[in-house]
Amino acid sequence: MSAETNQRQDGPDGDYDAEAVEKKWQEHWVEHDTYAYDGDPEMDPNTVYSIDTPPPTVSGNLHMGHMYGQALQDFAARFHRMADEDVLFPFGYDDNGIASERLTEQELGIRHQDFSRREFQEKCREVCREYEAEFTEKMQGLGISIDWNRTYKTISPEVQRISQLSFLDLYEQGREYRKQAPAIWCPDCETAISQVEQEDAERHTHFNDVRFDLAEPTESGRDSFVIGTTRPELLPACVAVFVHPEDDENRELIGKEAEVPLFGHTVPIIEDDRVDLETGTGVVMCCTFGDQNDIEWYQAHDLPLRVAIDESATMTDLAGDYEGMSTTEAREAISEDLDEAGHLVDREEHTHTVQVHERCETDVEFRVSEQWYVEILDHKEEYLEAGREMDWYPEKMFTRYEHWIEGLEWDWLISRQRDSGIPFPVWYCEDCGQEVMADREALPVDPLADDPPVDACPECGGEAFEPEDDVFDTWATSSLTPLINAGWDPESIGEGELAAGDLDNPELYPFDLRPQAHDIISFWLFHTVVKCYEHTGDVPFDTVMIHGHVLDENREKMSKSKGNIVAPEEVVDEYPVDAIRYWAASSAVGDDFPYHDKDIVAGEKLLRKLWNASKLVDQLTPAEAAEPDELDPIDEWLLAKLDAVVAETTEQFQEYEFAKARDNLRTFFWNTFCDDYLEIAKSRETESTAYALRTAHRTFCQLFAPLLPHVTEELWSEMHDGGSVHRTDWPEPRGYEADLEAGETAMETVSALRKYKTDHQLALNEELDAVSVYGNVAGMEDAVAEVMHVRNLDVLDAEPETTTEITSVDLDYSTVGPQYGETVGDIDAAIESGEFEIEDGTLHVAGEELGSDLFEIERERTYSGEGEMIETESAIVIVRN
């Protein structure tokens, strides 16, 4: 708990200066560790609320998505800090992996290939440090209640150790294997990448129709066929040609051999029903490797490998004359030569979608290489079960997780051929290839710089070792954030469960909340479940809160290429952070929603209103208002309404329904408190009113605190004692029982009188001679009379003399419907045309008799007495002026 004690100030004064106030408190909170987590490992996990926050990639830019996501996490953090005992709200920087490498290269104008791994890593850290400092400043400028003593970086030695421990643990459990297999490969980054690191890109290219000659003609005398390809540079890698077994036209080719033009080698023609009959010529070549299908065929038909493209997308010696060309150069050269040799039958412009690496937008290739995998396909059912055990907000997001797992086809490829990253703690025996793992105690290690833990190979006794120079996929590390945050360092590995002492802060794990956006359910969330489940045997989260994306004003995705990006910095410069947060709470969690800066104006207005209303409360009341023995009905009514709002808001925060909490609070504050009550309270300088005013003010400052932390902190320090509002206990209903109906009726009466004045173009403080009310306003007559400046207000015992005419009948359809079924239509029609009678409370209509509990009579009253009659929902008001 922080040591600060705020002295109550003189009270709010002048206009609200959001810019100065917000800056002041942001600095104060950081300086005073207002949001520090005590971190007592002995603490009861039920009184700790822990959040596993997303570590943003250090790319230098804070975007609207960060701002929105952070705001939502902060709502939860601030609510639970007040409602529970202690909250862990940490912060991490993901400075590990390709994104930070790219950033470093751009920033310093260098290429990673020109440096040793260690040198380049140093440069990366240098660049990242600057960006992290900038990022921290921006985050603090958003007033997020992060514990800045609890930050981590994914490249730090502690995290490297945890990542390598994770690798060893899974290896010991037999859940990791190294295998030569086709992997998706980025030729520019020269690394394998995972399925999910790809994205679509439009490419203009040519569709080439290439004639292949048969080694021998068919029985019908056919001696050639044509295949269509966008990638003629793959011809040297061609290993087979496929035809669909039901392709009448080409079936005769099956079993023959074809000669690959320009390159001369012969390949078999094989039948396979995976050939798409709808597109192309029906004959397809299979190469090493053009697409996913080629890989399937390679595996299914046990085809040979012909690797014509190397790791940097350069043609190999298999390409003969084209060796050394890039794939794009070779593509042109080969199609020209095909044309010259008379093998190019047709060539036309073509636009298609290809897979590119999301980080550099380079077209990906498939390459066979030795890679490390985490086995996941055999535990699909367990990961599904883990998903079912978590509470999902919103619930519908679980389906995405479910479908993702059900559709998994590959194990998780975790090795990357990069410089900056966390190294695999592995060496291989040069003689027999035996894998040698680092010792647990020695971690973190870098095999390129450190020696293996053994002098001789335990298998063959060989003394020479080759270090693994791959690094981990970044998701292999960021999937460990709950273990990083809880300080994981197991004594023994390979157990697959948590032992006492494995965590520095066991009270944090499993984490209460995992907040994240819906686009990374299949990345971050899924991989975290996999890792944490395998390491601890436990589901890492009680609850996941999935938020949507911030779209542009036309509901389209913000992207650099569209040029529709809104920078948070610009928004923060222009609007108070509290107003931005208020906007962030405007949509249901999980839905995408558009950014409109005019929506922030509503928040700005609320801040101003809060400030001004507080000024008035402060002016009307002494600092300490003791609770009187007896409250006036109007004051008790306000406190009873407040009780209800406390109960509802608490529930809404618990259920992550921030938009509902926000609207509920605003309605109470603006309409009930300001418009209804405060206007009345102005003219009632009683102890009872002072107490109600102070209590309500105190309470709604607290209720608003998670959403609007700056303005509430300022008001709290100006008007209430006891340090930060954010460290106070969340309010509870006090148990006031007031006649809520009478209160509503009183407010309706006020409303009716306002309408009267508006209609008669009278000022609101104009005096009215006499008003009669027929309705229950128990004890609040004076309040009504005072606020509306009525000289004489009396309450009528009996309904005033009016002539009433029955105009219509309102049926209670929820009862009438099931009871009368099809005849409801006839009843409606009869009522509509006035063909009904009411006798002794029974409605006779369309041949049916309805009891009085099934309908309500709608009447029009005509008042012919003195003055003017106004009807409200539950009262009749007569004004004589």
Place this chain on the structure above:
RNA sequence: GGGCUUGUGGUCUAGUUGGUCAUGACGCGGCCUUUACAAGGCCGAGAUCAGCGGUUCAACUCCGCUCAAGCCCA
């Protein structure tokens, strides 16, 4: 092409298990200096609940199809 989601006044949004005048805000029009707030208050206009079809006495709500948008995957 497949999965998931969204579609409510000009704009943004609420709407729990179907029950009949669909919530609020922004904007718009009119009126009004209440002991704070005119960047306020009061009043008002504005919606065939994306479209079509179905289930039902009754559909914004349930089902099907179509259209548009978002995300994920192929």
